[in-house]
Amino acid sequence: MHISEGVLSPPVLLAGGILTLAGLAIGLKNLKNKKLPEVAVLSSTFFVASLIHVPIGPTSVHLILNGLVGLLLGWTSFLAIFLGLLLQALLFQFGGLTTLGVNTFDMALPAVICWYLFRSFEKKENLKLSFIGGFLAGSLSVFLAGIFTSLALYFTEHNFISVAKALLIAHLPIAIIEGFITAFVVTYLLKVKPEAIYE
Amino acid sequence: MHLEVFAEGNSFLHKLDPRIKILSLTVFAILCAISKGLLVPFLYLLFSLSLILIANLNLKELTNRIFSANFFILFMWLFLPFTYQSNPYIHLGFLKISLKGIEYALSITLKCNAIILATIALLATSTIFDIAHAMLHFKIPTKLVTVFFLFYRYITVMHEEYIKIKRAVLARGFNPKTNIFTYKTYAYILGALLLKSFERSEEVYKAMLCRGFKGFFPLLDHFKMEKKDIIFGIFICLISILIFLFN
Numbered sequence: 334m335h336i337s338e339g340v341l342s343p344p345v346l347l348a349g350g351i352l353t354l355a356g357l358a359i360g361l362k363n364l365k366n367k368k369l370p371e372v373a374v375l376s377s378t379f380f381v382a383s384l385i386h387v388p389i390g391p392t393s394v395h396l397i398l399n400g401l402v403g404l405l406l407g408w409t410s411f412l413a414i415f416l417g418l419l420l421q422a423l424l425f426q427f428g429g430l431t432t433l434g435v436n437t438f439d440m441a442l443p444a445v446i447c448w449y450l451f452r453s454f455e456k457k458e459n460l461k462l463s464f465i466g467g468f469l470a471g472s473l474s475v476f477l478a479g480i481f482t483s484l485a486l487y488f489t490e491h492n493f494i495s496v497a498k499a500l501l502i503a504h505l506p507i508a509i510i511e512g513f514i515t516a517f518v519v520t521y522l523l524k525v526k527p528e529a530i531y532e
Numbered sequence: 533m534h535l536e537v538f539a540e541g542n543s544f545l546h547k548l549d550p551r552i553k554i555l556s557l558t559v560f561a562i563l564c565a566i567s568k569g570l571l572v573p574f575l576y577l578l579f580s581l582s583l584i585l586i587a588n589l590n591l592k593e594l595t596n597r598i599f600s601a602n603f604f605i606l607f608m609w610l611f612l613p614f615t616y617q618s619n620p621y622i623h624l625g626f627l628k629i630s631l632k633g634i635e636y637a638l639s640i641t642l643k644c645n646a647i648i649l650a651t652i653a654l655l656a657t658s659t660i661f662d663i664a665h666a667m668l669h670f671k672i673p674t675k676l677v678t679v680f681f682l683f684y685r686y687i688t689v690m691h692e693e694y695i696k697i698k699r700a701v702l703a704r705g706f707n708p709k710t711n712i713f714t715y716k717t718y719a720y721i722l723g724a725l726l727l728k729s730f731e732r733s734e735e736v737y738k739a740m741l742c743r744g745f746k747g748f749f750p751l752l753d754h755f756k757m758e759k760k761d762i763i764f765g766i767f768i769c770l771i772s773i774l775i776f777l778f779n
Binding site: 373515 | 651694733
């Protein structure tokens with residue numbers, strides 16, 4: 334869930350903005366001209382994927398997939414997620430422009446963390462290990478995104494603690510679903526196009 | 533996929549230079565986001581409402597948009613009045629409602645909607661390609677803007693691919709439920725979509741190479757800044773600052 338405009342305090346907004354700028358700078362530095370269309374089209378696909386609603390019990394949730402973004406794009410995840418959120422803010426007014434920094438950081442840093450932690454799991458010789466790595470990357474990235482979002486709320490106003498807790502709990506079932514979906518996607522890609530997983 | 537609903541129009545705001553619109557929105561949004569209390573956010577909301585009136589947009593689309601954008605705010609309302617630790621409280625049966633909590637939630641709601649309306653009035657009235665073009669004028673790295681351009685360009689293409697795959701899956705009697713099989717199916721749909729995007733991006737890259745791509749797209753049309761653009765920009769910034777100082 335993206336934090337809306339007008340909720341967070343100036344220091345939190347500023348910190349999020351600066352951290353996201355740093356992440357974007359590293360992402361852009363790592364991006365070669367040759368990879369430019371690939372990153373762009375993958376970002377489009379992730380944007381479309383985030384519109385897919387997956388059933389869970391009586392309701393449905395939309396996919397976040399920041400773990401998968403991390404495994405496929407590494408540091409350029411910052412770019413993909415930033416652009417996705419920028420477009421959502423421009424087209425649908427979800428999240429927002431002043432909160433763009435915080436919201437990008439909340440989702441992109443977990444993606445990069447999971448890339449560092451689990452990229453060595455992804456080997457086509459050992460699909461079981463890849464499945465486990467994919468599951469952990471998918472679920473941990475959503476869980477961490479939940480923690481960062483809750484912390485942004487908590488640092489703004491300590492009275493937000495109950496909202497922050499509720500938000501974190503709401504992320505738990507999504508984390509499990511995302512874990513399974515990321516694991517299946519990763520093993521699928523390793524079978525058909527192993528070079529897709531970012532080295 | 534029809535994405536830029538509000539960009540089609542003929543109002544004064546639609547015709548303004550996107551650079552001016554981005555700059556004035558930045559001033560408005562930052563000042564509004566850091567404002568406090570109820571009165572100042574309320575004045576910002578009135579100001580952005582008047583901008584929306586100038587933009588003359590489809591009312592039905594607009595209300596839909598505002599409702600869905602307020603989802604997070606609704607979430608805050610569910611908690612804040614009951615958990616805010618501050619006197620005075622009102623007791624309603626077993627519920628203890630904090631007045632401060634209500635005030636805080638109201639302030640957030642006003643600020644959020646003021647910025648949302650201003651964003652719709654000032655940015656959604658330009659096309660995404662115009663905004664990307666304006667980003668170049670603000671010295672945003674060319675690489676980032678190029679990726680943004682391609683990213684936006686291929687959303688519709690990838691969405692069509694998704695619709696095709698989904699139609700094929702539904703034709704085979706797929707019925708989404710809460711189980712592993714459903715998630716596996718969605719994952720394979722996604723996997724297929726990713727494969728298509730790798731293929732597509734290779735084609736795009738080759739096409740770009742054939743046309744002598746050197747890391748940026750040359751610009752064909754240029755913005756023209758007129759007197760009315762500058763006056764409007766100064767007007768928005770001045771009012772935003774005046775409201776901010778009103779406290």
